[in-house]
Amino acid sequence: MTNLLWRFRGLALRGLCTSSAAAAVEESKKSKAAVNLFSAINQALHIALESDPRTYVFGEDVSFGGVFRCTTGLADRFGKHRVFNTPLCEQGLVGFGIGLAAMGNRAIVEIQFADYIYPAFDQIVNEAAKFRYRSGSQFNCGGLTIRAPYGAVGHGGHYHSQSPEAFFCHVPGLKVVIPRSPREAKGLLLACIRDPNPTVFFEPKWLYRLAVEEVPEHDYVLPLSQAEVIRQGTDITLIAWGAQLAVMEQACVEAEKDGISCELIDLKTLIPWDKETVEASVRKTGKLLVSHEAPITGGFGAEICASIAESCFLRLEAPVARVCGLDTPFPLVYEPFYMPTKNKILDTIKATVNY
Amino acid sequence: MMALNRLVSSSSSSSAALLRPLSALSRSLSAAAAADAPITVETSVPFVGHNCEPPSRSVSTTPAELLSFFRDMAQMRRMEIAADSLYKSKLIRGFCHLYDGQEAVAVGMESAITKKDCIITAYRDHCIFLGRGGTLVEAFSELMGRRAGCSKGKGGSMHFYKKDGGFYGGHGIVGAQVPLGCGLAFGQKYVKDGTVTFAMYGDGAANQGQLFEALNMAALWDLPAILVCENNHYGMGTAEWRAAKSPAYYKRGDYVPGLKVDGMDALAVKQACKFAKEYALQNGPLILEMDTYRYHGHSMSDPGSTYRTRDEISGVRQERDPIERMRKLILSHDVATEKELKFCSREQELHWSCVLWLFSHDIEKEVRKEVDEAVAEAKESPMPDPSELFTDVYVKGYGVEVFGADRKEVRGVLP
Numbered sequence: 001m002t003n004l005l006w007r008f009r010g011l012a013l014r015g016l017c018t019s020s021a022a023a024a025v026e027e028s029k030k031s032k033a034a035v036n037l038f039s040a041i042n043q044a045l046h047i048a049l050e051s052d053p054r055t056y057v058f059g060e061d062v063s064f065g066g067v068f069r070c071t072t073g074l075a076d077r078f079g080k081h082r083v084f085n086t087p088l089c090e091q092g093l094v095g096f097g098i099g100l101a102a103m104g105n106r107a108i109v110e111i112q113f114a115d116y117i118y119p120a121f122d123q124i125v126n127e128a129a130k131f132r133y134r135s136g137s138q139f140n141c142g143g144l145t146i147r148a149p150y151g152a153v154g155h156g157g158h159y160h161s162q163s164p165e166a167f168f169c170h171v172p173g174l175k176v177v178i179p180r181s182p183r184e185a186k187g188l189l190l191a192c193i194r195d196p197n198p199t200v201f202f203e204p205k206w207l208y209r210l211a212v213e214e215v216p217e218h219d220y221v222l223p224l225s226q227a228e229v230i231r232q233g234t235d236i237t238l239i240a241w242g243a244q245l246a247v248m249e250q251a252c253v254e255a256e257k258d259g260i261s262c263e264l265i266d267l268k269t270l271i272p273w274d275k276e277t278v279e280a281s282v283r284k285t286g287k288l289l290v291s292h293e294a295p296i297t298g299g300f301g302a303e304i305c306a307s308i309a310e311s312c313f314l315r316l317e318a319p320v321a322r323v324c325g326l327d328t329p330f331p332l333v334y335e336p337f338y339m340p341t342k343n344k345i346l347d348t349i350k351a352t353v354n355y
Numbered sequence: 356m357m358a359l360n361r362l363v364s365s366s367s368s369s370s371a372a373l374l375r376p377l378s379a380l381s382r383s384l385s386a387a388a389a390a391d392a393p394i395t396v397e398t399s400v401p402f403v404g405h406n407c408e409p410p411s412r413s414v415s416t417t418p419a420e421l422l423s424f425f426r427d428m429a430q431m432r433r434m435e436i437a438a439d440s441l442y443k444s445k446l447i448r449g450f451c452h453l454y455d456g457q458e459a460v461a462v463g464m465e466s467a468i469t470k471k472d473c474i475i476t477a478y479r480d481h482c483i484f485l486g487r488g489g490t491l492v493e494a495f496s497e498l499m500g501r502r503a504g505c506s507k508g509k510g511g512s513m514h515f516y517k518k519d520g521g522f523y524g525g526h527g528i529v530g531a532q533v534p535l536g537c538g539l540a541f542g543q544k545y546v547k548d549g550t551v552t553f554a555m556y557g558d559g560a561a562n563q564g565q566l567f568e569a570l571n572m573a574a575l576w577d578l579p580a581i582l583v584c585e586n587n588h589y590g591m592g593t594a595e596w597r598a599a600k601s602p603a604y605y606k607r608g609d610y611v612p613g614l615k616v617d618g619m620d621a622l623a624v625k626q627a628c629k630f631a632k633e634y635a636l637q638n639g640p641l642i643l644e645m646d647t648y649r650y651h652g653h654s655m656s657d658p659g660s661t662y663r664t665r666d667e668i669s670g671v672r673q674e675r676d677p678i679e680r681m682r683k684l685i686l687s688h689d690v691a692t693e694k695e696l697k698f699c700s701r702e703q704e705l706h707w708s709c710v711l712w713l714f715s716h717d718i719e720k721e722v723r724k725e726v727d728e729a730v731a732e733a734k735e736s737p738m739p740d741p742s743e744l745f746t747d748v749y750v751k752g753y754g755v756e757v758f759g760a761d762r763k764e765v766r767g768v769l770p
Contacts, residue, residue: 061592064661087562087598088529088590116528119563155448157511159527326744332449332511333500334744 040182059110101143114150129173142196149205187222204243227274233263286317296324318355407612459677463624478513480525487520491729501736530563540580559590577639605644618645
């Protein structure tokens with residue numbers, strides 16, 4: 001725990017980046033350095049390219065490092081035939097990645113902002129996700145990993161701030177993964193790259209530089225579809241993913257001052273999601289709050305709430321709660337009004353616990 | 356360096372060509388010496404056509420028009436420089452794409468068409484908005500997210516609109532505005548009002564699939580749509596030749612004719628747009644490739660110097676700058692002598708040489724003052740009302756529930 005450095009909006013947060021204690025001890029013997037999230041992604045891409053010669057990284061402006069510097073140095077080290085720029089054509093470049101993956105390669109596609117993923121929506125939903133099913137397993141594009149920075153960044157406006165994860169959670173055949181910290185990002189990205197299914201990996205762009213944590217330098221993967229209890233508690237279960245966990249963590253700290261013990265879970269993989277971990281926690285606490293930046297209506301929080309209401313109905317002591325983005329386009333001004341902020345969460349925690 | 360040579364070489368021939376129009380200009384001025392006297396200026400380089408007969412290089416203009424071109428471009432340049440410093444002082448946040456270097460496209464196009472014609476463009480939209488009749492105060496207010504902005508402060512840099520000026524706006528997703536432009540053109544064709552749509556996109560967007568979908572529909576239905584490719588040679592940080600197998604964008608339409616234009620020469624742009632409008636009304640779509648250049652990086656987070664050399668940028672500034680071209684065109688001749696200048700007074704009819712004098716001394720100063728005043732005024736404009744967050748999502752509100760930090764007391768259904 002002490003090796004975890006967290007900076008978020010000027011606050012040092014600890015505890016958000018926990019992993020299992022045993023793994024931490026084992027890893028402490030190996031070298032690690034404090035790096036930020038984009039550097040952790042960069043390390044993962046280096047390892048992916050180095051460990052498998054049939055791995056390719058491409059997207060808009062990636063060969064000189066990408067707009068968020070995640071692909072810095074890759075083209076120099078692995079050559080322009082493996083790390084290359086594409087034209088500005090998201091639909092085409094994802095389709096290209098599907099074909100490349102179908103030949104048994106690992107295609108790592110960067111969509112510059114998650115907001116630009118929509119031109120490629122058809123390729124992802126209709127071509128990538130259903131390739132295995134519709135060919136009766138003759139073909140698949142399991143080597144495909146689509147990376148895209150998502151979420152608010154303080155001033156991104158309509159087309160540089162969206163959280164489109166729920167659209168992709170509606171598509172059987174895909175995996176959707178969102179990391180919360182540098183160490184998680186590296187392990188989960190490597191897991192996505194090596195997973196035999198097409199994955200969409202959304203990176204919290206707000207944390208690219210802000211989140212700093214000790215990240216093991218060696219090659220490691222973190223399991224997909226396995227949620228993690230990152231803060232133990234007894235009064236209420238809080239579920240989130242990505243950058244929202246840092247906000248939730250702040251709310252937990254505040255709630256604790258009022259004697260409310262929150263259990264915080266990082267879902268990590270949205271589909272297929274780890275229902276067991278969430279259910280076990282809700283059975284213990286009897287209350288559930290889900291929070292995400294995407295608009296509340298039809299967000300992935302709705303799915304979690306419905307599932308839990310179904311499976312834990314007799315254990316619930318209060319209505320399930322959601323604190324999410326508002327049902328408006330992502331605003332340019334008044335972003336803080338839109339966002340599921342600490343105070344909104346804290347308020348809902350209290351309302352739910354005192355129901 | 357390859358890129359540098361190519362970019363600058365297209366104008367090395369033009370500096371020689373510049374002398375010809377200048378002598379033509381001075382002759383005309385000496386003869387007529389009136390602001391509206393028609394003169395003929397030759398474009399910097401010839402047009403290159405694809406499946407169409409290019410228009411003449413001789414452009415008919417007037418001293419007053421040259422003056423207005425200079426003034427408008429100087430104002431646009433100054434606005435973008437001011438936006439740059441507002442951004443650096445954090446009064447403009449987020450994404451901001453500047454147009455300096457490309458001004459000739461905006462003013463030249465505007466001079467050939469009317470406000471009933473439509474323009475739709477991508478996110479580098481500030482100067483197109485000015486050209487369509489938008490004001491500096493509206494522009495700066497929008498940039499800073501203030502109430503007086505042209506989109507009520509809700510759009511920001513990428514989303515300027517002006518309905519009464521036929522400006523269908525700034526769009527955020529690369530290439531997405533072009534099919535929209537074809538829809539506009541269909542609407543125009545349907546009502547038969549003799550207007551056209553200019554759908555603008557960059558060389559980066561030229562590789563998007565939906566561009567070709569739009570092109571096919573426009574050609575199939577003979578729509579009065581002009582697809583204007585503003586080729587500034589870099590799609591974000593990637594040089595055109597790295598992203599496009601054929602950077603001859605005017606030929607990309609294959610069955611759709613095209614015209615390559617020096618987009619740094621406002622008169623060439625004017626001639627091309629005039630030609631394009633007539634052509635499109637008769638025959639259907641046309642592609643105009645404007646060979647232009649942006650001095651700033653792609654956006655404010657891009658210094659613009661990692662993927663091109665500083666020599667290349669300064670070379671273009673020296674050889675091809677659209678404002679300097681206009682300045683030379685107006686000043687480098689022997690009409691405006693001191694002798695003529697002394698005839699100038701307020702009571703007299705504005706003599707052209709007097710205009711020249713005013714021009715050379717005051718216009719840039721005046722433009723700077725206008726911009727400074729607009730910035731000051733925009734800064735005074737209040738932020739939008741917080742309830743604006745919930746308006747304009749649907750025609751009527753749909754009862755979204757919000758709550759403040761105190762869930763019990765501050766809670767309501769917004770309009």
